[in-house]
Amino acid sequence: MKEHFLFYVPPDEILDQKISFPEEEANHIVKVLRKRPGDVIQVTDGVGNIMDVRLIEVDKNRVAGEVVKNYTSLAEPDRILAIGVIRQRERLEFAVEKAVELGVTRIVLVHSEYAEKMQIKAKRINKIIISAIKQSRRPWLPAWEERDSFYDVLADYKDGRKVIMAHSQEEGTYDWKPDDSPMLLLVGPEGGFSEKEVEHAVVSGAKIVRLGQKRLRTETAACALLTLANLM
Amino acid sequence: MKEHFLFYVPPDEILDQKISFPEEEANHIVKVLRKRPGDVIQVTDGVGNIMDVRLIEVDKNRVAGEVVKNYTSLAEPDRILAIGVIRQRERLEFAVEKAVELGVTRIVLVHSEYAEKMQIKAKRINKIIISAIKQSRRPWLPAWEERDSFYDVLADYKDGRKVIMAHSQEEGTYDWKPDDSPMLLLVGPEGGFSEKEVEHAVVSGAKIVRLGQKRLRTETAACALLTLANLM
Numbered sequence: 402m403k404e405h406f407l408f409y410v411p412p413d414e415i416l417d418q419k420i421s422f423p424e425e426e427a428n429h430i431v432k433v434l435r436k437r438p439g440d441v442i443q444v445t446d447g448v449g450n451i452m453d454v455r456l457i458e459v460d461k462n463r464v465a466g467e468v469v470k471n472y473t474s475l476a477e478p479d480r481i482l483a484i485g486v487i488r489q490r491e492r493l494e495f496a497v498e499k500a501v502e503l504g505v506t507r508i509v510l511v512h513s514e515y516a517e518k519m520q521i522k523a524k525r526i527n528k529i530i531i532s533a534i535k536q537s538r539r540p541w542l543p544a545w546e547e548r549d550s551f552y553d554v555l556a557d558y559k560d561g562r563k564v565i566m567a568h569s570q571e572e573g574t575y576d577w578k579p580d581d582s583p584m585l586l587l588v589g590p591e592g593g594f595s596e597k598e599v600e601h602a603v604v605s606g607a608k609i610v611r612l613g614q615k616r617l618r619t620e621t622a623a624c625a626l627l628t629l630a631n632l633m
Numbered sequence: 634m635k636e637h638f639l640f641y642v643p644p645d646e647i648l649d650q651k652i653s654f655p656e657e658e659a660n661h662i663v664k665v666l667r668k669r670p671g672d673v674i675q676v677t678d679g680v681g682n683i684m685d686v687r688l689i690e691v692d693k694n695r696v697a698g699e700v701v702k703n704y705t706s707l708a709e710p711d712r713i714l715a716i717g718v719i720r721q722r723e724r725l726e727f728a729v730e731k732a733v734e735l736g737v738t739r740i741v742l743v744h745s746e747y748a749e750k751m752q753i754k755a756k757r758i759n760k761i762i763i764s765a766i767k768q769s770r771r772p773w774l775p776a777w778e779e780r781d782s783f784y785d786v787l788a789d790y791k792d793g794r795k796v797i798m799a800h801s802q803e804e805g806t807y808d809w810k811p812d813d814s815p816m817l818l819l820v821g822p823e824g825g826f827s828e829k830e831v832e833h834a835v836v837s838g839a840k841i842v843r844l845g846q847k848r849l850r851t852e853t854a855a856c857a858l859l860t861l862a863n864l865m
Contacts, residue, residue, distance in 0.1 A: 495727065502853045504845065537847040613736065613864050615769040621734045621856070628860040632845050 406434065407451065407535045408444045409542070415446055418468040420454055427464035430456070441469065447534065447542030449474045474540045479562065479583035480630055483509040483554045485590025486516040487619045493519075494529055496588075496620035501533035501543055503627035508545040509554050515592030521547050551598050555605050558585045564607035565630070567622045568599065573611030579630045586630060588623045638666065639767045640686075641774070644678045650700040652676060652686055659696035662688070673701065679766065679774030681706045706772045711794065711815035712862055715741040715786050717822025718748040719851045725751075726761055728820075728852035733765035733775055735859035740777040741786050747824030753779050783830050787837050790817045796839035797862070799854045800831065805843030811862045818862060820855045 408426045422430065430436045436459055444454045444466075453470040482505045487493050493510070500508055508530075510521055526545055534542055548554050555564070565577065566587040587594070587602060594602070603609065612625045640658045654662065662668045668691055676686045676698075685702040714737045719725050725742070732740055740762075742753055758777055766774055780786050787796070797809065798819040819826070819834060826834070835841065844857045 491723075499853055499856065502847060502849055503857065504847065537849065539847055615734060615736065615771055617734055618768065621731055624731065624853070624856045625735065625860040625864055628857040629864060632857055632861060633865060 406442065407538045408442060408454075409447060409531050409535055410444050412446045412448055415468070420444060420452075420466050420468065422464040422466070430464050431459060431461060442466070444468075445534065445538075445540040445542075447540070449476065449540050451538075451540045472540075477504060477506060477541055478581045478631070480505050480586065480627065481507045481509065481558050481562065481584070482586045482588065482623060482627060483511050483548075483551075483558075484588045484619060484623055485513040485551075485594070486510055486519050486521070487590050488517040488519060490519070490522075492618065492620045494525065496623045497526060497545070498529050498533045499620065499624045500627055501530050501539070502537045503624065504539075504631040505543050505627060506541065507543055509558075510545070510547045511551050511554055512547075512549050513551040513590060514595040514598055516590040523547075551594070552601060555585075555602060555607075559605050559607075564602065564605060565626065566594070566599070566602050566607045566609050567612050567617075567626050568609045569593065569611065569616050573609045575611055577608060577610045577629070579633050584630055586623075586626050588619055588626060590619055638674065639683065639770045640674060640676045641679060641763050641767055642676050644680055647678055647700070652684075652698050652700065654696040654698070662696050663691060663693060674698070676700075677766065677770075677772040677774075679772070681708065681772050683770075683772045704772075709736060709738060709771075709773055710813045710863070712737050712818065712859065713739045713741060713790050713794065713816070714818045714820065714855060714859060715743050715780075715783075715790075716820045716851060716855055717745040717783075717826070718742055718751050718753070719822050720749040720751060722751070722754075724850065724852045726757065728855045729758055729777070730761050730765045731852065731856045732859055733762050733771070734769045735856065736771075736863040737775050737859060738773065739775055741790075742777070742779045743783050743786055744779075744781050745783040745822060746827040746830055748822040755779075783826070784833060787817075787834060787839075791837050791839075796834065796837060797858065798826070798831070798834050798839045798841050799844050799849075799858050800841045801825065801843065801848050805841045807843055809840060809842045809861070811865050816862055818855075818858050820851055820858060822851055 444452045451472045452468045454466040456466040458465040562583040562585040564585045676684045683704045684700045686698040688698040690697040794815040794817040796817045
């Protein structure tokens with residue numbers, strides 16, 4: 402079955418093949434799609450499964466169903482994207498949404514040296530990520546986190562991964578052939594990474610990659626880097 | 634000289650190396666950057682030149698300068714992007730902005746079969762394109778237009794170009810090696826291209842390219858396609 406809509410239900414709401422839908426999904430099922438008991442919809446648990454689910458109860462207060470078929474997906478290539486926090490909220494949120502569509506597995510919003518002192522709205526980010534996996538029919542829900550130090554991000558995630566830093570400066574290389582190995586992708590905030598951060602990344606084994614000769618905004622560089630990493 | 638800001642002045646405002654700045658740029662120079670006579674700023678005419686310009690008059694009512702140095706840029710690869718019109722205005726505008734950053738040379742907003750009946754705000758699109766060339770320091774101003782027929786777009790632009798259509802369906806290929814030849818890139822609206830449109834594109838020699846296994850939104854597919862065409 403290939404339904405247009407994919408719903409998201411966290412794994413802990415799925416017990417013995419029975420599903421109880423969270424409020425937002427339930428609203429969508431009842432009010433927008435006007436589904437009835439017996440209808441079959443598709444659900445992902447965000448950990449690799451897409452399920453055909455037959456609705457049992459469809460009520461304003463409760464929507465429940467049972468799994469009738471399960472499709473297990475292969476794990477996706479490990480792609481951690483660390484992005485410097487930028488001032489314009491809609492641009493940061495756009496970067497998050499696009500990263501999810503383009504196959505990121507973990508998003509790290511970093512308050513790097515030149516990042517803006519912005520407060521991250523966790524609820525918004527969660528909502529955008531869930532909405533993006535549904536939209537793009539991805540059965541894996543990427544994790545995300547906020548970090549205060551660029552150096553800690555490198556320390557925590559570089560091992561076992563190719564570290565790729567997008568950089569608009571002349572020292573970057575165009576010579577990058579992405580493959581399926583795990584990657585930590587680094588994209589600076591509006592002012593870019595500081596010299597100290599770039600140096601530290603290089604010492605940590607990062608490859609400095611140029612994304613064309615134009616200066617790209619943070620969210621554009623994030624899209625481009627993930628496109629190259631995942632679609633080439 | 635490598636200034637952070639790049640201003641845009643249309644070629645007809647540049648006469649005998651003298652420049653009279655349009656109102657919006659003049660405001661930026663006077664009120665935001667607080668430049669004075671004698672200061673040198675960088676200007677593009679959108680047709681391949683970046684100029685160092687010494688300011689002569691800096692006044693609320695008039696900002697003028699003279700070209701002291703001219704850097705001519707090589708022409709960029711021909712990249713026409715035709716995108717189906719989508720409902721959410723900010724997503725369409727985002728696609729336009731990103732296309733400019735990623736090196737599009739002409740944007741065609743197409744009212745294809747499944748496109749939304751949206752009115753395009755020409756002033757907004759102009760503003761976004763100008764702002765994006767300034768931001769990304771591109772000395773070429775991409776043209777744009779609105780078209781009612783997908784078939785006319787193909788008829789007008791396919792000759793002499795490789796035609797590449799992004800498509801999420803199984804029939805698409807991953808086997809695409811972009812090069813510098815002129816390209817017409819086609820990205821459908823939310824509902825995709827119609828079967829008739831796809832068939833017509835194929836008959837016209839289009840290559841149907843898949844952008845990964847996920848379903849990408851229109852603006853994401855536009856970013857990804859241009860990234861692959863220009864940054865690989």
